[in-house]
Amino acid sequence: MSSDNKRRAFFISDGTGITAGSLGGLLAHFPDTEFEQIRIPFTDSHQKIEDAQKRIVNAKLINGIRPIVIMSIGNNILRSELKQVDAYYIDLFESFIYPLGEELNQEPLTRPGVAHSMKGANYGNRIEAINFALGHDDGMTHNGLNQAHVILVGVSRSGKTPTSIYLAMQFGIKAANYPLIPEDFERGTIPPILEGYMDKIFGLTIQANRLSSLRSERRPDSHYASLENCKDEIKKAERLMQKLGVPIADSTSRSVEELSAIIIQHINKN
Amino acid sequence: MSSDNKRRAFFISDGTGITAGSLGGLLAHFPDTEFEQIRIPFTDSHQKIEDAQKRIVNAKLINGIRPIVIMSIGNNILRSELKQVDAYYIDLFESFIYPLGEELNQEPLTRPGVAHSMKGANYGNRIEAINFALGHDDGMTHNGLNQAHVILVGVSRSGKTPTSIYLAMQFGIKAANYPLIPEDFERGTIPPILEGYMDKIFGLTIQANRLSSLRSERRPDSHYASLENCKDEIKKAERLMQKLGVPIADSTSRSVEELSAIIIQHINKN
Numbered sequence: 001m002s003s004d005n006k007r008r009a010f011f012i013s014d015g016t017g018i019t020a021g022s023l024g025g026l027l028a029h030f031p032d033t034e035f036e037q038i039r040i041p042f043t044d045s046h047q048k049i050e051d052a053q054k055r056i057v058n059a060k061l062i063n064g065i066r067p068i069v070i071m072s073i074g075n076n077i078l079r080s081e082l083k084q085v086d087a088y089y090i091d092l093f094e095s096f097i098y099p100l101g102e103e104l105n106q107e108p109l110t111r112p113g114v115a116h117s118m119k120g121a122n123y124g125n126r127i128e129a130i131n132f133a134l135g136h137d138d139g140m141t142h143n144g145l146n147q148a149h150v151i152l153v154g155v156s157r158s159g160k161t162p163t164s165i166y167l168a169m170q171f172g173i174k175a176a177n178y179p180l181i182p183e184d185f186e187r188g189t190i191p192p193i194l195e196g197y198m199d200k201i202f203g204l205t206i207q208a209n210r211l212s213s214l215r216s217e218r219r220p221d222s223h224y225a226s227l228e229n230c231k232d233e234i235k236k237a238e239r240l241m242q243k244l245g246v247p248i249a250d251s252t253s254r255s256v257e258e259l260s261a262i263i264i265q266h267i268n269k270n
Numbered sequence: 271m272s273s274d275n276k277r278r279a280f281f282i283s284d285g286t287g288i289t290a291g292s293l294g295g296l297l298a299h300f301p302d303t304e305f306e307q308i309r310i311p312f313t314d315s316h317q318k319i320e321d322a323q324k325r326i327v328n329a330k331l332i333n334g335i336r337p338i339v340i341m342s343i344g345n346n347i348l349r350s351e352l353k354q355v356d357a358y359y360i361d362l363f364e365s366f367i368y369p370l371g372e373e374l375n376q377e378p379l380t381r382p383g384v385a386h387s388m389k390g391a392n393y394g395n396r397i398e399a400i401n402f403a404l405g406h407d408d409g410m411t412h413n414g415l416n417q418a419h420v421i422l423v424g425v426s427r428s429g430k431t432p433t434s435i436y437l438a439m440q441f442g443i444k445a446a447n448y449p450l451i452p453e454d455f456e457r458g459t460i461p462p463i464l465e466g467y468m469d470k471i472f473g474l475t476i477q478a479n480r481l482s483s484l485r486s487e488r489r490p491d492s493h494y495a496s497l498e499n500c501k502d503e504i505k506k507a508e509r510l511m512q513k514l515g516v517p518i519a520d521s522t523s524r525s526v527e528e529l530s531a532i533i534i535q536h537i538n539k540n
Binding site: 039 | 293299301303309311338358360362379383386404407431436439525526531532535
């Protein structure tokens with residue numbers, strides 16, 4: 001009971017709860033309220049509705065204020081049953097899905113798990129892209145580079161790997177990534193294997209302080225992590241990318257979501 | 271113009287467009303309509319609103335029917351400006367954020383990019399968890415296993431890697447994964463290094479036909495991919511997991527989202 005002053009936000013779904021849960025992003029618009037987010041997936045029976053109700057009632061007892069409930073439940077009976085206890089409900093079926101059905105002139109599917117099943121659009125592509133990103137991480141292999149939608153380059157720890165994986169997982173975009181290393185700077189070109197793919201290359205850069213701190217987590221007190229070496233590598237990498245006309249985004253204060261959105265815009269333009 | 275019969279669905283945001291885009295899951299409730307989903311992030315100026323309007327108008331011209339627009343734009347003026355052209359609008363600020371603000375008795379932040387910045391709750395944990403999942407993929411290392419929230423086991427290609435990465439990326443859950451191999455079956459125990467972590471182990475299984483087809487993509491016509499060998503490995507792996515009381519989920523017809531939701535429920539119970 002250590003978190004009594006946190007407003008509870010439940011995400012209750014008859015499926016994975018991912019669509020409902022993604023609306024958790026909206027809570028970030030209210031930084032003065034501290035939320036405790038609780039996900040209750042697979043709520044597809046009377047028993048499970050009752051269990052969820054108990055947790056809602058209990059949250060109000062503990063916290064003294066009714067919780068927020070963001071819900072996606074297709075079955076009409078279960079849906080109204082849940083809402084019999086006091087809470088602030090955001091009901092995706094009532095607010096969105098039924099009104100959208102009127103616009104489309106179509107009855108919605110109401111069975112559980114429609115949105116995030118394997119049958120969903122793009123699922124196979126996304127899994128394939130994850131395998132591609134893992135197989136083409138850190139310049140691991142050159143095979144199949146022609147299949148890449150984008151090839152991220154940048155100094156070690158500039159954010160290439162998590163960004164590649166996010167692009168794959170979320171959008172099914174095949175992203176390879178290559179480190180830029182001192183050899184490349186001396187030669188003054190990108191890794192030769194990439195020369196045939198100039199139009200796919202996207203650069204990441206980062207501020208030296210931040211890079212030094214990230215590298216120190218991995219290898220404390222090393223030349224690799226020293227501020228001086230980070231400054232030097234970054235300067236040379238940026239100069240190289242600029243010379244070659246490679247588009248660059250700075251990862252210092254951008255999340256992988258923000259970097260990915262920028263990269264996708266670039267891909268779409270090309 | 272090959273996709274003229276597809277109804278356009280725009281996701282227009284002043285930030286990454288991820289919250290708006292995640293509502294794309296709702297479109298899956300209408301399988302009879304074919305959608306073309308178009309994401310327009312960073313729409314944060316009059317010029318960009320105008321560009322978006324042109325695309326909306328154009329979509330209607332091409333398709334003959336007004337598009338769906340799911341929008342999250344914090345600036346009042348830009349928000350109303352966008353809606354001057356004909357479309358079916360789902361406005362996250364009007365439908366959700368402002369009403370929620372009344373419930374919370376708080377004015378929402380309206381600047382762009384609130385939901386998916388690096389300052390978001392859990393961002394650091396999620397990146398750390400991705401690095402953990404990558405470093406502990408396929409039994410790569412035993413170091414730091416005590417930090418794992420869950421350790422996935424199963425035969426090769428049963429879905430451990432993408433599930434581990436999804437758990438990390440989406441939820442900041444540290445998931446290691448270990449393959450179960452013929453040596454383990456002969457010995458009749460899980461890999462000895464895991465014995466101290468029995469309460470963290472979660473098993474994945476899969477049907478033999480599906481496994482054989484997945485393995486064939488990687489090594490066609492191999493003993494590894496043969497239906498007979500797949501059947502044998504799966505039988506032995508399931509027997510071993512049951513003997514040890516390891517909880518099991520079948521990945522054959524479940525997405526990584528569905529597997530992750532099941533695994534999180536299990537973690538929460540423990």
